[in-house]
Each structure stands twice: as structure tokens, then as C-alpha cells.
Amino acid sequence: MKYSTQDKLTIVGAAGMIGSNMAQTALMMKLTPNICLYDPFAPALEGVAEELFHCGFEGANITFTSDIEEALSGASYIISSGGAARKAGMTREDLLKGNAQIAMQLGKDIRTYCPDVKHVTVIFNPADITGLIVLLYSGLKPSQVSTLAALDSTRLQTELAKYFKVPTDKILNSRTYGGHGEQMAVFASTTTIDGTPLNELIGTEKMPRQDWDDLRQRVIQGGKHIIELRGRSSFQSPAYLSVEMIAAAMGGRPFRWPAGVYVSQGKYNHIMMAMETSISENGISYKEPAGTPAEQKDLEESYSHLCKLRDEVIAMEILPPVNRWNELNPHIR
Amino acid sequence: MKYSTQDKLTIVGAAGMIGSNMAQTALMMKLTPNICLYDPFAPALEGVAEELFHCGFEGANITFTSDIEEALSGASYIISSGGAARKAGMTREDLLKGNAQIAMQLGKDIRTYCPDVKHVTVIFNPADITGLIVLLYSGLKPSQVSTLAALDSTRLQTELAKYFKVPTDKILNSRTYGGHGEQMAVFASTTTIDGTPLNELIGTEKMPRQDWDDLRQRVIQGGKHIIELRGRSSFQSPAYLSVEMIAAAMGGRPFRWPAGVYVSQGKYNHIMMAMETSISENGISYKEPAGTPAEQKDLEESYSHLCKLRDEVIAMEILPPVNRWNELNPHIR
Numbered sequence: 001m002k003y004s005t006q007d008k009l010t011i012v013g014a015a016g017m018i019g020s021n022m023a024q025t026a027l028m029m030k031l032t033p034n035i036c037l038y039d040p041f042a043p044a045l046e047g048v049a050e051e052l053f054h055c056g057f058e059g060a061n062i063t064f065t066s067d068i069e070e071a072l073s074g075a076s077y078i079i080s081s082g083g084a085a086r087k088a089g090m091t092r093e094d095l096l097k098g099n100a101q102i103a104m105q106l107g108k109d110i111r112t113y114c115p116d117v118k119h120v121t122v123i124f125n126p127a128d129i130t131g132l133i134v135l136l137y138s139g140l141k142p143s144q145v146s147t148l149a150a151l152d153s154t155r156l157q158t159e160l161a162k163y164f165k166v167p168t169d170k171i172l173n174s175r176t177y178g179g180h181g182e183q184m185a186v187f188a189s190t191t192t193i194d195g196t197p198l199n200e201l202i203g204t205e206k207m208p209r210q211d212w213d214d215l216r217q218r219v220i221q222g223g224k225h226i227i228e229l230r231g232r233s234s235f236q237s238p239a240y241l242s243v244e245m246i247a248a249a250m251g252g253r254p255f256r257w258p259a260g261v262y263v264s265q266g267k268y269n270h271i272m273m274a275m276e277t278s279i280s281e282n283g284i285s286y287k288e289p290a291g292t293p294a295e296q297k298d299l300e301e302s303y304s305h306l307c308k309l310r311d312e313v314i315a316m317e318i319l320p321p322v323n324r325w326n327e328l329n330p331h332i333r
Numbered sequence: 334m335k336y337s338t339q340d341k342l343t344i345v346g347a348a349g350m351i352g353s354n355m356a357q358t359a360l361m362m363k364l365t366p367n368i369c370l371y372d373p374f375a376p377a378l379e380g381v382a383e384e385l386f387h388c389g390f391e392g393a394n395i396t397f398t399s400d401i402e403e404a405l406s407g408a409s410y411i412i413s414s415g416g417a418a419r420k421a422g423m424t425r426e427d428l429l430k431g432n433a434q435i436a437m438q439l440g441k442d443i444r445t446y447c448p449d450v451k452h453v454t455v456i457f458n459p460a461d462i463t464g465l466i467v468l469l470y471s472g473l474k475p476s477q478v479s480t481l482a483a484l485d486s487t488r489l490q491t492e493l494a495k496y497f498k499v500p501t502d503k504i505l506n507s508r509t510y511g512g513h514g515e516q517m518a519v520f521a522s523t524t525t526i527d528g529t530p531l532n533e534l535i536g537t538e539k540m541p542r543q544d545w546d547d548l549r550q551r552v553i554q555g556g557k558h559i560i561e562l563r564g565r566s567s568f569q570s571p572a573y574l575s576v577e578m579i580a581a582a583m584g585g586r587p588f589r590w591p592a593g594v595y596v597s598q599g600k601y602n603h604i605m606m607a608m609e610t611s612i613s614e615n616g617i618s619y620k621e622p623a624g625t626p627a628e629q630k631d632l633e634e635s636y637s638h639l640c641k642l643r644d645e646v647i648a649m650e651i652l653p654p655v656n657r658w659n660e661l662n663p664h665i666r
Contacts, residue, residue, distance in 0.1 A: 158387060
């Protein structure tokens with residue numbers, strides 16, 4: 001079995017649980033033999049590299065470094081899970097500021113060391129914001145930067161499969177858009193359950209309205225639930241899905257879920273958020289999701305929430321005001 | 334992409350780091366859609382199952398249970414990483430006894446709930462001993478039970494690649510046999526470095542004898558080194574390699590490394606240890622490795638060490654004396 005490409009894929013944050021899983025996943029998917037692992041925490045990074053060597057992947061050329069210049073030079077693809085985790089005593093703002101600064105530096109480093117990179121997928125939280133910052137500072141085109149948003153949609157699929165007691169494959173086109181977490185917009189109108197539109201089931205005896213509301217809450221709390229059950233944040237699913245995104249960007253199988261994308265047309269502007277997207281060798285493109293008036297309203301609220309987060313980052317002076325974005329990145333209108 | 338088989342694969346110990354990686358790996362390899370996750374620790378098990386659901390694997394039929402009868406009923410393949418970890422204050426004997434008892438119960442459960450299982454791979458430590466116990470109590474044929482031994486050989490490959498500064502693919506047929514850890518027999522005579530037999534390099538300026546001895550020590554300490562670097566035991570490489578073993582047992586790609594197998598002919602008898610093996614739909618078979626007189630001596634010492642461990646388990650009355658094994662499992666001569 002051959003590798004899809006020889007292009008260099010750099011995994012930023014490779015010493016962590018998500019990053020190390022990404023590396024294994026990318027090697028198993030045979031995306032490219034040329035995988036570079038980067039992490040500032042050198043001992044754990046070496047430990048991860050050793051583990052991957054010990055898997056004995058044929059033809060693999062795994063390198064690892066704590067030097068960002070070495071890591072990014074020549075990279076065609078980047079996945080970054082390299083944010084900081086929330087620590088005791090840290091406020092939400094502390095976390096936002098810390099990860100926003102990490103994203104700013106990553107964007108600058110991309111501009112300096114690999115301006116010819118083809119695609120970058122950013123997954124550290126809040127991913128819509130960190131992805132936006134990376135986009136602006138890297139100078140890349142909006143089509144070249146995506147963020148992980150699929151987990152909310154796969155969690156919706158999972159909860160619907162459990163509720164209706166059908167295999168997950170019977171739940172088609174489950175979709176959430178906008179932001180992540182509390183403020184996501186859960187769409188019912190796109191989804192079918194074993195061929196029946198979900199909206200025809202909600203409010204009937206097959207799915208009373210209250211059950212649907214409860215289910216949406218479980219989707220929103222999906223990440224928190226993993227922590228409660230497993231004692232650690234989810235890492236397998238974000239790693240796997242983000243590598244699927246990069247596989248699509250390499251020209252592989254189309255990515256089947258929404259992704260976060262830079263949006264600036266119609267009623268949503270100067271924001272990165274989950275839309276109906278496709279990812280191919282030409283990068284990420286999107287269309288605005290259709291939905292019921294109530295769903296559109298949810299999406300507008302989600303957008304407003306993201307704008308507030310973005311404006312916080314502007315107030316922190318990590319991003320310039322929107323009207324000066326074009327100076328930072330001429331691809332941004 | 335289709336699954337290789339519809340046969341049920343049960344992962345025992347699926348809530349742990351190794352088991353959860355195995356499940357992801359098996360699904361990514363498309364071995365079978367029918368994966369059953371078993372672990373006595375129900376909350377973490379559910380957390381792992383959720384993570385796998387959230388990956389959105391198409392066509393997957395992932396089930397999970399803390400009921401061993403449900404887990405094993407109908408299973409065609411089993412991988413078990415379900416041993417206990419060494420805890421503070423535990424002696425080596427405590428650990429051996431604990432895991433030997435777990436292996437005994439697993440063997441009995443296999444005999445009760447899935448006597449028609451096709452292949453079982455055991456990886457919890459000491460794997461040669463726990464595998465032997467599972468074999469004896471399950472009543473399976475020796476060809477149906479294998480243990481993970483490949484990590485020592487992949488670590489040898491890794492260290493040689495680093496030493497000679499060549500890609501790992503240039504290191505062919507790196508092999509360790511016998512037991513695992515301190516007592517493994519590291520064979521040099523089987524290995525070539527970019528086409529040159531390793532034995533022609535050892536003791537020359539290209540690899541002074543002391544360097545080879547140091548390298549062997551690094552191989553032996555490979556697992557300990559991962560713990561020092563990463564702060565946790567290796568989990569990605571044992572998970573990945575053991576799933577490769579099961580893939581071979583399902584009739585997939587031949588497994589490329591030594592595995593632990595029940596040995597009872599020639600000079601090695603009534604023991605499970607790493608030999609030159611092949612794994613196919615017909616199970617695991619082996620041949621005794623050829624080697625230099627010094628290597629043969631190392632292997633004999635490794636065998637003696639394993640016999641001592643086995644005899645400890647007999648003294649604990651977890652296994653009957655060797656001459657009564659045939660009563661426990663008529664396939665054992």
C-alpha cells in the first residue's frame with residue numbers, strides 16, 4: 001500500500017494525547033511517509049516518536065523536533081492541536097488569551113517558515129477563534145485554513161442513533177453549524193432517520209419535543225460527558241477527524257462533516273465558523289446552510305457569540321480591528 | 334472500503350489506553366465492523382465507546398459491555414490487554430499472581446462462552462506467562478493463542494536505524510526471541526543493515542563491540558525509556574502491533590515480526606515464548622530460530638528464565654504441574 005503523497009505533514013503539539021494519536025492515524029491512513037512531529041516539550045515528544053518507530057510503519061520517515069523553524073520548513077500540511085489546557089485557577093479569559101497568543105505565534109511562524117504550505121487545520125480551543133488568528137497572521141488564503149467542528153455533528157449522529165435505536169449509518173446528514181459548545185446551532189432539518197426527516201419526528205410520539213431538547217443538551221455537553229466518564233478530555237475522536245480533514249485536503253476521500261471556515265459574505269462576516277463545507281485539493285469552501293427559521297435564528301445567535309469572542313481578542317490587541325485585517329492578510333476582504 | 338470480515342472481535346480491557354487504541358486501530362484497518370469493547374470499569378468503557386462513535390466510522394457496529402458473557406459470546410477473535418498495572422507497594426510476585434489469576438479467569442471464560450473462537454492474542458504482562466495460562470484454561474489449540482513479542486524486535490530495528498543513521502526500512506529482519514525484557518535473546522545474525530549482515534559490522538570500527546552491547550541494553554530498556562520520556566507506559570505501539578497480529582489471523586497481511594507461541598518440541602518445551610512465527614487464517618506456527626552459538630546460549634538462558642516464571646505460577650497453584658496439563662487442555666502434549 002502506497003502513501004497518498006510525499007508532502008511533509010507537520011503535527012504541532014505532537015507530544016500530547018491528541019497530537020500523538022494524529023500521528024499514528026496519519027501513518028495508518030498512509031497519507032504521507034514524511035511526518036514531522038513538533039512540540040516544545042522535548043522529552044514527551046521523543047517518547048511519542050519512539051512509540052511510532054516501535055510500530056514499525058513501513059516506509060515511514062518520522063522526524064521530531066522542538067525547533068519550530070525545522071518543524072515548519074518545507075511543510076505542505078499542518079495540523080495543530082498545540083494549545084494549552086485550562087489549568088486550575090485559570091479563568092476562561094486567561095485560557096482564551098493564552099491560546100490566542102499561541103495561535104498568533106503559529107500564524108507568524110507559518111508566514112516566516114512555510115508560506116507555501118497548502119493547508120492548515122487548527123483544532124485547539126476555541127478553534128474558531130484560534131483558526132481565525134492563524135489565518136490572519138499566516139497570510140494564507142481563507143481556503144487554506146480549516147478548523148475542527150465535526151465532533152458536534154458526530155455527537156448528534158451518535159445521540160440520534162442511541163435514541164432511535166438504529167445503527168449510526170441510518171442517521172444521515174446530522175449537522176451542527178456556527179460555533180462549538182453551548183452556542184452551537186443544532187440543525188434538525190438536514191437530518192434523516194432511516195429515511196424519515198428528523199423534523200417529521202420531533203414533536204410526535206416518536207420524539208416528543210422535550211426529548212429533542214434533552215438530546216440537544218447531550219450533544220452540547222458531549223465533550224464534558226467524555227471527561228466525566230473517562231477522566232480525560234476526548235482525544236481519539238478529535239485526532240481522527242482532523243486527520244480525515246487533512247486527508248481530504250490532500251485530495252483523498254471527501255470530508256463528510258461540517259468544518260470551520262472563514263466566512264465573509266451574506267449575513268455572516270469576518271468570522272470563522274462551521275458551515276456546510278467541502279474540503280479538497282483546492283482547499284475548503286462553504287455554503288450557508290439552509291434551515292428552518294428557528295434554526296436560522298440559532299445560527300445567528302451562534303454567530304453573535306463568536307463575534308463577541310472575536311471582539312474580545314481584538315480588545316486584547318491580539319487581533320487588529322476588523323477594518324485593518326486586510327493590512328495583516330491581503331487575502332482577507 | 335469494505336471490512337475484511339463480519340466476525341466479532343472482542344477487545345478485553347478496552348477502557349485502558351492500550352485497549353482503546355486497539356479499538357480505533359482495528360476500525361481504521363477495517364478489520365470488522367463488529368467490535369465489542371469489554372472492561373470491568375464501566376464508566377471509562379462508555380467514554381471510550383463514545384469517542385469511537387464520535388469518530389463516525391462508517392458501517393461500524395461498536396458495542397460495549399462490562400458483562401464478560403455478553404462480551405465473549407459469539408466472538409471469533411479476542412485481543413486482551415486487560416491486566417492490572419503494577420501499583421505502589423506491589424511486589425513483582427504480587428503483580429505476577431494478580432495477572433496470572435486474571436489470565437486463568439479469561440481462559441475459563443473463553444472455554445465457557447466462546448469455545449469456537451478462532452484466535453486470541455494476549456498482551457498483558459508477563460505476556461508469555463499470561464498467554465500460556467489463557468491457552469491452558471481455554472482449551473484452545475496452541476495455534477489459536479499468540480502473545481505480543483514484536484515490540485522488542487521493532488525496538489531493535491529503531492535503535493539500529495538510529496545508530497547507523499539509516500531509515501528503518503534499511504534494517505531488515507531485526508529479531509529478538511525468547512522472553513521479554515531483561516531476559517530477551519537479541520539476535521544479530523538474522524539482521525542486515527542496508528544489505529550488510531549486522532554480524533559483519535559488530536566488532537569493527539563501524540560498530541565496536543561495546544556499542545553493540547550498549548545498544549542491546551537500550552533495546553532491553555526500551556519500555557522503561559518510554560515511561561521516562563512520556564510519563565506513561567507505551568500504549569500506541571503495543572496496541573498497533575497486536576491489532577496487526579489479529580489482522581494476520583483474519584487472513585490479512587502476514588505479520589512481519591516474531592510473536593509469542595506455545596513451544597513444545599526440540600529443546601524448548603511446555604513454554605510460551607517468542608519464536609520465528611507466522612500468523613495466518615490457520616493460526617500461529619513457528620520454527621526455531623537459527624543463530625550463532627552465543628545467540629543460542631542467550632535463547633537457552635531466556636527459556637530457563639521463562640521456565641522459572643512458569644514454575645512460580647505452578648507453585649502458586651494457578652497452573653497444575655506440567656505432567657497434568659493435558660488433563661486441563663487435551664490439545665497440549
